[in-house]
Amino acid sequence: MADHTFPDGFLWGAATSAYQIEGSPLADGAGPSIWHRFAHTAAKVFENQHGDVACDHYRRYRDDIALMRELGIRAYRFSISWSRVLPDGTGRVNAAGLDFYKRLVDELAANDIRPMATLYHWDLPQAIEDRGGWANPDSAKWFAEYADVMIRALDDRVPLWCTLNEPWVVVHEGYVMGGHAPGRRDWREAVAVSKNLLKAHAAAVEAYRARGKNKIGLVVNLVPIHAASESDEDKQAANRWDAYFNRQFLDPALLGKQPSEMADLYGEAWSDWTAEELAQVSQPIDFVGINYYLRLVAADDPSGGPPRAKAVRQPQSEYTAMDWEVYPAGLTEILKWVASRYGNVPLYITENGVALDDVVAPKGVLDDTRRVQYMNSHLKAAREAIGTGVDLRGYFVWSLLDNFEWQSGFSKRFGIVRVDFETQQRVPKASARFYTDVIRTNGGALGG
Ligand code: IFM
Numbered sequence: 386m387a388d389h390t391f392p393d394g395f396l397w398g399a400a401t402s403a404y405q406i407e408g409s410p411l412a413d414g415a416g417p418s419i420w421h422r423f424a425h426t427a428a429k430v431f432e433n434q435h436g437d438v439a440c441d442h443y444r445r446y447r448d449d450i451a452l453m454r455e456l457g458i459r460a461y462r463f464s465i466s467w468s469r470v471l472p473d474g475t476g477r478v479n480a481a482g483l484d485f486y487k488r489l490v491d492e493l494a495a496n497d498i499r500p501m502a503t504l505y506h507w508d509l510p511q512a513i514e515d516r517g518g519w520a521n522p523d524s525a526k527w528f529a530e531y532a533d534v535m536i537r538a539l540d541d542r543v544p545l546w547c548t549l550n551e552p553w554v555v556v557h558e559g560y561v562m563g564g565h566a567p568g569r570r571d572w573r574e575a576v577a578v579s580k581n582l583l584k585a586h587a588a589a590v591e592a593y594r595a596r597g598k599n600k601i602g603l604v605v606n607l608v609p610i611h612a613a614s615e616s617d618e619d620k621q622a623a624n625r626w627d628a629y630f631n632r633q634f635l636d637p638a639l640l641g642k643q644p645s646e647m648a649d650l651y652g653e654a655w656s657d658w659t660a661e662e663l664a665q666v667s668q669p670i671d672f673v674g675i676n677y678y679l680r681l682v683a684a685d686d687p688s689g690g691p692p693r694a695k696a697v698r699q700p701q702s703e704y705t706a707m708d709w710e711v712y713p714a715g716l717t718e719i720l721k722w723v724a725s726r727y728g729n730v731p732l733y734i735t736e737n738g739v740a741l742d743d744v745v746a747p748k749g750v751l752d753d754t755r756r757v758q759y760m761n762s763h764l765k766a767a768r769e770a771i772g773t774g775v776d777l778r779g780y781f782v783w784s785l786l787d788n789f790e791w792q793s794g795f796s797k798r799f800g801i802v803r804v805d806f807e808t809q810q811r812v813p814k815a816s817a818r819f820y821t822d823v824i825r826t827n828g829g830a831l832g833g
Pocket of ligand 1: 551
């Protein structure tokens with residue numbers, strides 16, 4: 386039987402983000418975020434749902450931390466709402482907003498749970514959006530100012546910091562597809578935002594080096610891309626998609642270069658970077674956070690948008706409630722790829738999990754066997770990558786709680802803990818109990 390135990394000190398965590406769980410978005414002097422504005426615009430989110438209450442974590446954070454402790458969770462990845470702390474995006478600090486995050490990290494410390502704080506998980510202050518948002522070249526400077534406020538306030542208690550969560554999603558969903566705030570569809574703007582996000586990431590890292598004493602990294606969502614056939618057209622389409630999804634942010638941030646496919650894939654929308662800009666965005670970082678959910682099989686699609694590729698469904702595969710292919714081997718593949726391409730930088734799996742149509746049994750029991758299987762197979766895949774020498778230091782399940790899944794509202798449930806959104810009752814699912822065993826045995830409970 387294979388040994389599935391993980392290295393000593395492996396960090397076992399759970400992840401959430403501010404707008405998805407906190408609720409009370411305007412409480413205690415907070416300013417609105419683009420997600421508050423977007424979700425309150427008709428027909429943007431499933432059934433016009435919004436994050437006004439969500440999991441009410443802003444008021445129930447102590448109970449949620451107690452629950453994590455009960456489940457044996459050792460680390461908690463959360464994000465900070467920029468507009469709670471800086472209601473106008475820049476300038477005046479809202480002491481009450483900042484105080485929420487101070488209390489949160491104090492409570493984590495009291496429960497022996499290590500915090501990992503993400504500075505940006507998609508909820509840009511609306512006040513910044515009103516000044517052009519991420520398309521404004523000053524956004525990098527504004528982000529660094531906000532980062533500095535947070536570092537000064539929390540670095541003594543937060544050992545791990547993430548600058549941006551999934552910049553690819555910010556660009557693709559926010560500026561290409563328009564399904565996320567701020568809801569635009571403009572490839573040229575997407576190109577500008579992609580560059581400004583990388584500059585913002587680097588500016589925050591620089592601010593961190595000036596004052597921070599711990600570790601800071603970047604979180605990206607990575608997707609193995611396989612060609613649908615052996616044809617040159619499909620192979621090139623897969624390659625363009627790989628550049629678009631996987632290398633667009635990591636190559637500049639870690640290698641100080643652009644993937645060679647960028648001009649081809651963005652076409653007329655593309656504008657070249659200067660050598661100075663490339664040098665500026667490649668600030669050394671302490672780790673890369675990888676969010677892993679699915680694989681894509683790509684075919685050439687000359688009539689499609691700039692990357693000119695389309696996804697081909699795999700009839701033999703299992704798909705989740707998000708319609709994402711379950712493909713655990715891809716996690717081993719992507720971890721090994723990052724380690725070999727970017728020089729075995731320390732890695733964390735900062736998100737991994739599955740949305741399912743959970744069925745609650747009459748006595749309130751939620752036996753989410755498929756989620757247990759999903760976690761089991763993905764954790765084994767992670768363990769396999771470690772066995773080949775990948776420096777993987779931790780795993781954060783997405784998500785601790787069922788929550789607000791962006792344009793899908795509350796219709797997609799990713800939690801290992803069920804949330805009844807009427808009563809706010811939390812009920813650990815079978816997957817939460819399974820995770821408790823995995824953590825207690827440092828992976829031994831994964832079985833052969
Ligand atoms: O819910 C999101 C999260 O905010 C970012 N990563 C993917 C998750 C599932 O879609």
